[in-house]
Amino acid sequence: MSNFFALIPAAGSGARMGNALPKQYLSLNNRPMIYHAINTLCQNQFIAGVFVVLAPSDSEWFKYDWSEFSEKLIVLSCGGLTRADSVLNSLTAAKQKKLVDTDDWILVHDAARPCLTSIQLDKLINELSADDVGGLLAVPVADTLKRSNIENRVTHTESRENLWQAQTPQMFRYDLLTQALRSATSINVTDDASAVEALGFHPKLVPGDAYNFKVTYPQDLALAELILQKRNNS
Numbered sequence: 001m002s003n004f005f006a007l008i009p010a011a012g013s014g015a016r017m018g019n020a021l022p023k024q025y026l027s028l029n030n031r032p033m034i035y036h037a038i039n040t041l042c043q044n045q046f047i048a049g050v051f052v053v054l055a056p057s058d059s060e061w062f063k064y065d066w067s068e069f070s071e072k073l074i075v076l077s078c079g080g081l082t083r084a085d086s087v088l089n090s091l092t093a094a095k096q097k098k099l100v101d102t103d104d105w106i107l108v109h110d111a112a113r114p115c116l117t118s119i120q121l122d123k124l125i126n127e128l129s130a131d132d133v134g135g136l137l138a139v140p141v142a143d144t145l146k147r148s149n150i151e152n153r154v155t156h157t158e159s160r161e162n163l164w165q166a167q168t169p170q171m172f173r174y175d176l177l178t179q180a181l182r183s184a185t186s187i188n189v190t191d192d193a194s195a196v197e198a199l200g201f202h203p204k205l206v207p208g209d210a211y212n213f214k215v216t217y218p219q220d221l222a223l224a225e226l227i228l229q230k231r232n233n234s
């Protein structure tokens, strides 16, 4: 029987956040941001282990006490130059350490998406665990989309029909994901699904919610804090 593992790439520098501290460690509800994703993933009954991928130079991680997650949490200090490199390096390391099998499910989840709920996570696992390919949480695009020229003048309006915003977790079997990322390293992949798509597969889009947005710019922090506080109070 295949197991489920979560994998959290957390080796980025958060350049768009503009803070010297990588954004995964910025304080959110009195915790480093990454705490929230780890907490949700570790609490899930299906998930056997949670890998966190750090930059080899990361010293910030070790300033916190993570012992409450010791049953499931495994730290891999093998992050790479890109997100795809970080995910692939950690998949290879986990296999070398005999922590995963080739037919296990891997749920890759950004450290910078602290507002993932257990409901969305369960929905993703339930909808995909019998799927041949795998897939991802995503939300249909709500806004009208404009294509511009280099002067920021609208050249035309894009149809938003059948357009989705990709989120994480993105859930694929170990062997397909590894194969996809290996062959994709030369092209520009900003998520796991696009690497799988490049092999000719069609990942399934599982409708999620907008709360699971990625904290990217400074103003996103305040929004994430409001969402988490509201949940704690209800």
Ligand code: CTP
Binding pocket: 008, 009, 010, 011, 012, 013, 014, 015, 016, 017, 023, 024, 053, 079, 080, 081, 082, 083, 084, 086, 087, 110, 111, 112, 214, 215, 216
């Ligand atoms: N990530 C990673 N290794 C990298 C780059 C990114 O593990 N070399 C991780 C980030 O830590 C984050 C996730 O991938 O959890 C999503 O990436 P993104 O939101 O782009 O984070 P950063 O790359 O850190 O931010 P920026 O692009 O603004 O620098």
Ligand code: MG
Binding pocket: 012
């Ligand atoms: Mg990035």
